[in-house]
Amino acid sequence: MLSADFPWLTTLIVVPLVGAAIVWALPSSARRWVRHVAVGVALLELLLAVAAASTFDTADAGTHQLGELRGWIPQIGASYAVGVDGVGLLLILLSVVLTPLVLLAAWREQAGDVDRLRHYVALILVLETFMVAVFAARDVFLFYVLFEAMLIPVYFLIGQFGGQQRRYAAVKFLLYSLAGGLIMLVAVIALYLQGDGGPQGFLIENLVGLDLPVWTERLMFLAFFLAFAIKAPMWPVHTWLPDAAETAPAGTSTLLVAVLDKVGTFGMLTLCLPLFPNASRWAAPVIIVLAVISILYGALLAIGQQDLLRMIAYTSVSHFGFIVLGIFAFTSTSIAGSSFYMFNHGLSTGALFLLAGFLVTRRGSQLIADFGGLQKVAPVLAGTFLVAGLSALSLPGLSTFVSEFLVLIGTFARSQPAAVVAVLGVVLAAIYVLLTYQRIFTGPVRDELVRTPDLSARETWVVAPLIALMLVLGFYPTPALDLVREPATVTLEQVGVSDPEATVSTAARAVGADAAATGTSSGTTSDDEGSTT
Template sequence: MSFPLLTLLWVVPFVAALATAFAGARARAVAMGGALLTLVLGVVAVAAYNSGDGEGFRLTETHEWIGAFGVHYALGLDGLGVLLVALTVVLVPIVLLASWRDTDRAGFFAWALALEAFSLVVFCATDVFLFYVFFEATLVPAYFLIGSYGRSGSGAAALKFLMYQLGGGLVMLASVIGLYVVSANAGSPSYLIDDLAALDISETTQRWLFIGFFIAFAVKAPIFPLHTWLADTTEKATPPTSVLLVCILDKIGTFGMLRFCLGLLPDASAWATPVVVVLALISIVYGAFLAIGQDDLLRLIGLTSLSHFGFITLGIFTLTPEGGSGSVLYMVNHGVATAALFLAAGFLIQRRGTSLISEMTGVESRAPILAGLFLVAGLATAGLPGLSQFVSEIMVMISAFDYHWLAGVVSVTGIVLAAIYVLWAYQRIFTGPWGGRAAGGGGPAGQADGTSPPGIGAEPASAEPVAVNDLGRREIGVLAPLTLALVLFGFLPGPLLDVVNPTVDQLIEHVGVEQDGPTVAIAEDTTTEEGH
């Protein structure tokens, strides 16, 4: 493509981030303008991708960067990247709107846009070295979003997050260097994905390279036992920050498993499948059990994602077209449902002055719209039929049963546990008589004394039992498009699957695993030449 659309797609939010940092009182308008322009460019990119044809990457841009090492500035989209790009450009303006009245807007908005820009490069990169550079670059805005704008104790959570992510990145760097050695020994060093996928890499080498990549992606995703940063981060960060981290940034982990583990190291992926499937199943059940026992609402939502990333990883490593497509669809649907759940929880905490479930009750009688939208998001998270995540989970569970009946049974257990933690949390928070404590404000009119309301998800010092307002127009505007998407993609997942299926089929064919799943026999034609 002659026009650098994908370059413009990430440069716009990056420039907007720089402008927002120095915009002062106009920071909100500058940031939202940049996010909306990025959304428009994302829509154009998706439309241009869908209007193309052929296999492989589309809208490609390739320029030599470090010729001696075979490094290129190379961008392109396939069915996997285009859906995650769409998810990213949609969620960021919603997060900014949710944070519209928060304090320290310029810094938060600037870091959010920087995270968007770097994430878009990661989802579009077709050069492994370029991917790695921006994979690590995403940690800078993420660290400041957690540590500078979180709740009490967020500094320690940000440091823990950073140490885990840097550790995973350093392990992956060894594999990135290994790819250079392999390609150089083959004749010409190159980090382009298409060039690397065509190499004949020995099975032993693939296994070592796979371990480096998978550990980094398992930290990012996250997967048991490399998950312990997740709950602390979501508990201490504000809900808008958690949306950026869990619904966008963490998707890089499962995206990388598909792009690099399956795409570049197919033999090693098949070799590692039994171990990865076990880790995924542990994540599904363990995350759900931990979520059931939580009293902090934000920590509970964070741990549900451990369970959900287990489902995504399980679908990927069953090595079936249904599992792979279901996993990609799960990434998108999880991003939408969990974003709605985090933001609704933030609006709730803003009103109640606490994130502790034990100190909330009867909110439904005071804020029925908030209760209803929270319930829809929660039921989507639990996989209710008719909502988007159900389709993803069914596809993953079918592939799990095809892989082994025991894997299917354990995955079904995760669905049952999800219903428990969602419905029990809703019952304790929203039903029953009014009680607990309430923080003033949160509604469109601000606090009772006319001052600005606290930031979303903040815990105000005041805990007087004053009236709680229901959602205002801005807050409904934040949650309404997410809720609509949960219902729409629950009934019409076809357009998303049409985009991702060709890419997943190509990856599974590249891995070369024979499918043992049930097939439908084609009846033989017994008609004779005489028509009998």
Template sequence: MQNTTELPWLSILIVVPLVAAAVLWLVRPLHRVARPFGVGVALLVLVGAVVMATQFDLAAAGQQQLTEQLSWIPQLGVSYALGVNGLGLAMVLLSVFLVPIAIAAGWREHERALEGVDVARRQAGFVALVLALEAMMIAVFAARDVFLFYVLFEAMLIPVYFLIGAYGGPRRRHAATKFLLYSLAGGLIMLVGVIALGIAGPGGPEGFLIDSLVGADLGLWAERWIFLAFFVAFAVKAPMWPVHTWLPDAAQQASPGTSALLVGVLDKVGTFGMLALCLPLFPEASRWAAPAIIVLAVVSILYGAIVAVGQRDLMRLVAFTSVSHFGFIVLGIFVRDEVAMTGAMLYMVAHGVSTAALFLFGGFLTQRGGTQDIASYSGMRQVTPVLAGSFLIAGLATLSLPGLSGFVPEYLVLLGTFRVSPVAAVAAVLAVVVAALYILLPYQRMFTGRTREELAATPDLGGRERWAVVAPLVAAMLVLGIYPAPVLDAVRPVAEELAIEHVDTTTSADPGADEAAATVAEGSGK
């Protein structure tokens, strides 16, 4: 580990929103100002994370920095250990960037939805759950102890369950229960793997530290079975086909802000776990399982894209597009190529921004029209031009238009995949074509043509929605599309570290592809 600082930045970023959530819930006078209070706390955490990032050494981004470590349960080998490498830092920054936007996006949505109830207390409950979730997101991306990671992996289910079940649509309880059952099943399988890892690992008071477990001789079949236990849990969280079915229901019933955080950040815990745990702890098993995982990833890419085309519900459509995009991320991780892995990490950040934008901008539309049915809208561009333009930008970023956030990561994933598995790359390219259909056809149906009479008086986005939600998301999509160099500088050393230790050395390399990838990264930076 490197760069241990005297100031525990990561712990501070975890404690502040967690304490704020408890204070907001317990102090009744704060209920009336729950949204401003939540946005203020989230912005404070964002500023703290940016200041923390200035202490991070990009030259050593492949190593753990800003580390903290305390003995927690030494009898079990469990430590409270935190630290971030370039990928962890990027995911922490993504989390703290999206939380204030998600809170601001739904400023009055629960007030309109539930009349005759204690609206202030309900608003406070929603904001408190989001702040608690923010603390857990930061913690899980910084956890450097496997047992601590597992505890946080499961604890995150609690606020998400209540955010869906208490603040969602008419079938919110069904969606929340389905989400919980899938996640608990995956977590239970992972728990078996955690226990087995503790038995097969080196043991001692720091036996669950990731640094202690890397390189440990677990035995061939023990490593493979433990890897499968972890991978199944991460595949459910990601989500991958065929364990993805909880996501469309959850996205359809959850509030737009909840969906933005769920798909934009929380689901990335699955792919983050594959990178942070599966590859370094189980290198042989990762190579052994890679061919089958690549097939599942390609199926996810094509299945998610094709099914998205036929969706009538806007939020389910966005959810299925994410199934396809997570397939690209998993493909980039397990194709065992440094270029593809770099693209997968950048994809995690870029997709987090664009899919959050689609959910939130789509939420603005459905709040005005009162329905998520795509066919119920027509000609909205004429009455809500700012909303129409914002939705189009988010959609174009999702289908990887050059100059927007999705292009560079998708290109790098496909470039790296072509080097290792041309068949998988060609199959994945088909989804790029289908993406134009699942974005442009719904846009045409909802925003072009003649405006329905009942929608003619629909108001466009207001000042808060434009400047607190649309502006930062559109700016982020443009920055990641035009100048992704800072994120690439952070994640590429992580990919290099993983590639050095875990890429099959028998895989043929194409020096020309390496040079092309470097040119893309440098050109984007310039």
């Protein structure tokens, strides 16, 4: 049996890349096997990731495990350094779960053009390599290279295989991302110069705890944060996302929003906070305001959308607001909730995009107004869409509820106004989800949709694993929470902030006071700040 000393992460990075090379190299006579090869490679990657996760010590999830460190470009201090804590492992698992489902969903895409499909699935596998690598990178320069390199396959996936506005959407995505990345590069170089240098001068472990001048730290933080806010995306630097999601193939939008955009919030959590703790505390109040605006703005615009894929994109702007809010509320509960939210958002939004792709294929239109009454002719499709939508609005019993609840109660302990306003996003989510479901699936069946087929066996296999994970983690979230709880505590220590006093004690004192006032209790309750229950 392979142990934790096996180069798991390097293997996980290399396998999809080799798979992409095989797909591209298939001779003309064997190209009918493109789909089988791609899905087989992705399933192998999933099995390897599960095997790697089995060697991960959950009890020590706050430390980076499965680590590898090798010299890469010692002249500039860059190393090949990889390792994962519980959060990184969870996001890698999300990546390798979604990739085979996206490939399976694309089984009949590209109108039977096998050569075109070959390029599409190969780019998906290349993208999987970058997704795994960026969540494992422990060298700031390596992280930056991967952060920029993953733009290449996404650009071609949108620009070559998207809809009518694909070139505009691809260029807009690229320009936004490159602008943020170039600003971050300046900060990466400045950070290296502030450190001790040497052949491992970009290692994150060597850069944490530097005594930086106040404004130097703040400027570097802002450079990193801007790049991550664009990637996330946050208001007001989010405008590339709706265009990309509306134009890209549904599978590309799935990976773009459900996984790649997590690089932004993951970077905030694993780079901004530990590298720039003082600047993080300084900027937190403004970032919390921006997060709350993102929650409400994204939800309100989602309600008014006529394009189904664009609507789902705006819901993600709202959900990322919750994730950023939890990160910068600086409580162990909110940070753990945000980490878990990144995974759960990938499940619910990934399912919504894939189901939206099935709907668009059947109708030949993305406009919500072109649907109606589908639950009568395609009940399985309607039911799965409803479950995915209910997960997006954080219905109790589904996994997203657990993470959103943790974010809100953790934020409430730090900033009650922010938490109260953010709760409005939950109400708005119910409106945009249920309104969309009503317009697409209820009412009389449109004449054009009378013969709409329900989910096929292949399509059911695409969405069933995601629905199952939402349900299982909704009722038993412990395995995932065990991965994110300790990293949240470690992050809080790195930022130099402690959890506020538990609000439970305050509530208990209030209950005791009410009981005493009504004569049901003869005891008194101390009002000292240090009292606990």
